[in-house]
Amino acid sequence: MLPLDLARLSREGSLRVQGEIPADAPLWEGTGIRLHGPLRVDLKASESGSGEVVVRGMVDGLLDHKCRRCLDPVVVPLREEVTFVFAPQDLLGDDVDGEIRVLPAQDPDVDLAEPIREEVVLVAPSYILCEPDCRGLCPQCGTDLNETTCECAVEDSDPRWDALRALKNE
Structure with missing residues (x-):
């Protein structure tokens, strides 16, 4: 108080x-x-x-x-x-x-x-x-990316956009 x-x-x-x-x-x-x-x-x-x-x-x-x-x-x-x-x-x-x-x-x-x-x-x-x-944490394995790197493959694209990407490439 x-x-x-x-x-x-x-x-x-x-x-x-x-x-x-x-x-x-x-x-x-x-x-x-x-x-x-x-x-x-x-x-x-x-x-x-x-x-x-x-x-x-x-x-x-x-x-x-x-x-x-x-x-x-x-x-x-x-x-x-x-x-x-x-x-x-x-x-x-x-x-x-x-x-x-x-x-x-x-x-x-x-x-x-x-x-x-x-x-x-x-x-x-x-x-x-x-x-x-x-740099945060790796979304796959949780490694602190400020301290070290990891071997996880980082997928840059969202699969929900694949159909639109296919139209753009035609």
């Missing part, structure tokens, strides 16, 4: 929220995100004149991935600027979209971990290569 104390924010006008979200936090379960160490969070929360709470700052950490071609482990840096806007339900009415989050009516704190999780899931890269020229 990464709490934002709304009462203190109201008294002081702005607050700095710093902390870490552990890599093994239940928050990451089911997201496909694997952190290589904790996710560091440095945010500044402030109240706007209209009753909204605006939270801006940076999340910073390392992601554990596997290369999409050779399946070797890869550690990828993640550094992302984030902005969250919270507003009371009565200010929003029924017009709630994904951009503005609802402030809890009776809760003195807002947990910032969930919006951070959502942001990390959205910005985490999905196609990672260990190297731009990674």
